[in-house]
Each structure stands twice: as structure tokens, then as C-alpha cells.
Amino acid sequence: MRTRTAPTAAVLALSIGLLATACGGGDDDTDTTGGEGGGDNAAVSGEVTMWIYPAIADEATHRGFWDDTVAAFNQEYPDVDVTVEIFPWADRDQALTTAIAGNSAPDVVYLIPDQLPAYARNIEPIDDYLSEDEKADYRPNVVDSVSIDGQMMGAPILQSVLALVCNKQVFDAVGQTEYPETWDDLLEMAPTFKDAGFDMTAYGGDVANSLNLSFYPLLWQAGGDVFNEDGTEVAFNSDAGVRALEFVQQLVEGGFVDPAQLTTEPPLEQTRIAQNKVACVWHMEPQYLVDFWGEENVIVRPPLKDAEQIHYGTVGSLSMLSSAEDKEAAGAWIDFATSAERSAEYDVAGRFFSTKESVGALYEGDPILGELEQFAGMTTVGPLNEHAREVMGVLAPEIQAVLVGDKEPQQALDDAAEAANPLLG
Numbered sequence: 001m002r003t004r005t006a007p008t009a010a011v012l013a014l015s016i017g018l019l020a021t022a023c024g025g026g027d028d029d030t031d032t033t034g035g036e037g038g039g040d041n042a043a044v045s046g047e048v049t050m051w052i053y054p055a056i057a058d059e060a061t062h063r064g065f066w067d068d069t070v071a072a073f074n075q076e077y078p079d080v081d082v083t084v085e086i087f088p089w090a091d092r093d094q095a096l097t098t099a100i101a102g103n104s105a106p107d108v109v110y111l112i113p114d115q116l117p118a119y120a121r122n123i124e125p126i127d128d129y130l131s132e133d134e135k136a137d138y139r140p141n142v143v144d145s146v147s148i149d150g151q152m153m154g155a156p157i158l159q160s161v162l163a164l165v166c167n168k169q170v171f172d173a174v175g176q177t178e179y180p181e182t183w184d185d186l187l188e189m190a191p192t193f194k195d196a197g198f199d200m201t202a203y204g205g206d207v208a209n210s211l212n213l214s215f216y217p218l219l220w221q222a223g224g225d226v227f228n229e230d231g232t233e234v235a236f237n238s239d240a241g242v243r244a245l246e247f248v249q250q251l252v253e254g255g256f257v258d259p260a261q262l263t264t265e266p267p268l269e270q271t272r273i274a275q276n277k278v279a280c281v282w283h284m285e286p287q288y289l290v291d292f293w294g295e296e297n298v299i300v301r302p303p304l305k306d307a308e309q310i311h312y313g314t315v316g317s318l319s320m321l322s323s324a325e326d327k328e329a330a331g332a333w334i335d336f337a338t339s340a341e342r343s344a345e346y347d348v349a350g351r352f353f354s355t356k357e358s359v360g361a362l363y364e365g366d367p368i369l370g371e372l373e374q375f376a377g378m379t380t381v382g383p384l385n386e387h388a389r390e391v392m393g394v395l396a397p398e399i400q401a402v403l404v405g406d407k408e409p410q411q412a413l414d415d416a417a418e419a420a421n422p423l424l425g
Contacts, residue, residue: 045079046326048333050108051096053089055158055316056350062086065346073336080329093118100321107324108334112314113145116153117386124320125151129331134339134356142355145315145381153384154317155338158352161313162213163375164301166280167293170198180280182305183221183247189279190256199278202271203248205262205403207396212312213283215399216382218244223307226391227383234391234420237413240307245402245409247306252403262403268292282311286368287351300371303378313379315355387423394420 056062066084073082085106087095093115099105100122111119127135130152138156146154166179174196180186190200204214216226224240227233235241251257258272272278274292281289286298303311318338324330336342340356347354348362351369353376363369382388398416401407407415 041076041332042078044077044328044332046329047081047083048108048324048326048330049083049085049106050110050318050333051085051087051106052110053087053092055110055352056346058349061349065349069337069342072342073333076336077329077332080326080333082333100323103323105321105323107326107330108318108320110157110316111154111319112316113381113384114388116146116317116319117148117384117388119319119321120148120153120386122321122323123153124322124324124327125153126155126320126331126334127152129320129327130155130335130338134335137340137356137358139355139357139377141377141379142315145384146317148384154319155334156315156317156355157338157343158316158347158350159313159355159376159379160285160315161353161372161376161379162217162282162285162311163303163372163378164280164282165284165286165289166299166301167276167278167289168297168299169276169293170279171299174198174279179299179301180304181302186280186304187247187250187254187256190251190254193279194255197277199258199272200256200280201251202261202273202278202281202283203251203257203403204265204283205400206265207393207400209265209396211392211396211399212314212382215244215248215395217282217303217311218247218306220310220312220380220382221304221306221308222247225383226388227385231383231385232424234417234424236395237410237417241413242409243306245399245413248399249402249409263400286372290368295367298368300368302375309378311375311379312381313353313376314381316352385424387425390423391420394423 052066054062056065063086070082070084074080096105096109116123142156142159143152146152146156164180170193171177171179174193176189176192180189186200193200219225219236219241222240222244224238224244225235228235252259252262260266261271268274268288273281276293282304286300289298303309318334320327320330320334340358343356344354344359344362353373354362361370361373363373395416398407398412402409402412
């Protein structure tokens, strides 16, 4: 067993475009029989290298978790030699695409959903390598977040959860005892908060921001989506998309959000959010607001509801690359490392949430994480499409055009669709 910190990924950097020319698929003569239920564990042998990133911020804790996990795995699989290499987050895509192109890729790598489509041709679907009990234990929304064409492209090990977060101090100052549950509630309350000198919410319109945290949750709540069902066209310019953008437009034109954040993204400590001048937000994990609001004032509420009640939350998974030589060994390692027991320990150390239903509550009694945990089954990462980042880059400026009054929602979304569809090929 070896656990080491890998060299800085920037040293390995190369254009991500290399992925398009990297070889897909593994060795044709490799025979795999599936997960650990296929026979005697001692009969599984080989070498497995995994690239992981510091999801647990404390380095010693992170190293210790993987050291312990490898040691426990080797109690069951004594003939599998596992090497865990800990890379920095920076330049991780460049490092991985370089390794794939140079035939020096790891066997297992940590990926998030928007990376899965980009590496799909290099990934071995994991379904047949997971034990049936562990596979059946995943939350349905988590399985959806890592599946392409009905196949799981990774075994989830953690998830994040976002919801609505409200400032009790602001509500007390206004004399409002109920918290919003729907878009209509938010709009109905907004004038009262405005008259008292508060913003009802905040909307980050800077084009560099991820729409996963701002517009997409509203699009999903309105019953819409970014792409059509088969991913061949964008779908955000639907009636649902227009309704979502009109909702944001109402917030802006009503003066219910800080106009400064529509075109720039100042540090949090310089915003009205940090100054206790904002009633509710949906784009931030609540634990980051404690230093500014005080724990007693951070009120976690369910995601806002319109046609649907849903919010964004990412999922981290362990994927096997198709170039792995010892696939049975790599599959056994992934199944073990992402088991309910092991992943729960990892999640708590990193302040994430479990992807497994059997785990139950990890944060019972915690006034923030314990509340947020209830909504783990109500999140989505959106559709997995290899052009998702490009489409977001086209859509964001058109949304901002509406925020600053240059376009109406339907026109802006239609213009974005016209520019985005050619990107899909």
C-alpha cells in the first residue's frame, strides 16, 4: 500500500483538447467478471492507482482516511496493491488529459458530473463492478447524476446540497415570522423587506459565475431543463425558461436585489449578504454564512417551489478508466471505498452528505447541516452533456442582458439558443 501526494498538476498541464484525440477503451483481451460477488476475494489480484483530490481540507485527516481504507481493503483483498495519489484541485483536467494522451493515466480517478461526459470515451461503466446491495442503496437522484445512456460512469462517494437559506435577524427586524416556500411567496414579501431597507434575495449575474447556482435552479423549479431529452438541442428557451427569467427580471426591476451583483462578483465580505441586509439566498452553502449572520440566524429552508421543488447539488464519484489493466481489482477497490460505511466516514470528515439511503442522518442535531441533509434527495446536477460548460458560457451573457435591461427574456433566451445549438454538433 502506498499513499502519496502527487506533483503539482500544473507541471503536467496540456490543452484539454488532447482529450478528443486520446485513445478510448481498454485492452480488448481483458476479461472481467464483475463485482466482488463473483468469487473468492483472495483470487482478485493486481495493481490499482487512484488519483484523488483534497475534498477533506485537512491534509492529515485526508491522508489518514485513505491509508486506513487501503489497509482495511487489503484485509479482504491481500493481493491487490493500491496506490492513492493526492493531487491539488488546480489544473486537474489538464493533468488527467495529459496522462490519458500519454498512456500514463490512473486506473481510478475522482470526477464530478460535468467532467463525466468529457471523459466518457475513456471511462469503464461501473455498474457490473458494484455489489448489488451497494448499487441499490444509492439515492435515485445520485444515480442520475453519474449516468450516461443508462450506465453509471462513476460510483458516488459524496454529494453537496443547496437549498434556501434565510437570515432570521433580518426577518425579525421586518417582523416577518413566516419564511417563503414558493416564488410567489418571495415576490409577495419582497416589498415589505425593501421598505425596511433590506434586499429580499441576491442574484449573482456576473458571467463568470456558474448558472448551476443562480439561473438553473429556477429553470428546474419552473419545470424546464437546459437540454432536450436526447441532448441534441438546448431547451432553456421554453415557456419554463422564460418564466424563470421573468421571475429574476421581476426581482431586479422591483429593486429587491442588490444591482451591484448583477454585473460583478465582489468578495462575500463586501456584499450586502455579509452586512445582514439580505433576507434569503439560494446560491450559497449555509455554513459559509455563519461568520456573518451568526449560527442562530442561519435558517435552512427547503428549496423554493414553483412547478417543481428542486435545487442543485454536486456529486463526487470514483470512476474507472477503460485503460485500467486490472479491472476486476479496480472494481473491487471502488466498490469497497464507496461502500456506505466507508463513504459515510469520508463525508463527515469533509462536511458532505451521504449518497446512500441506508446511512440515514449523519448530522442529526446539527442546526445547519442536519437541516440541509433532509433535502439530499431533492437535488440535481442537471443533464450530463459534454458541451454544458460551453452552453453556459453562451447563455450567461444573454441572461445578464436581461438583468441590465437590454433585452426581454424570450429574446435573450432565443438568441442564446441560436448560438448554443451549433455547439452541440
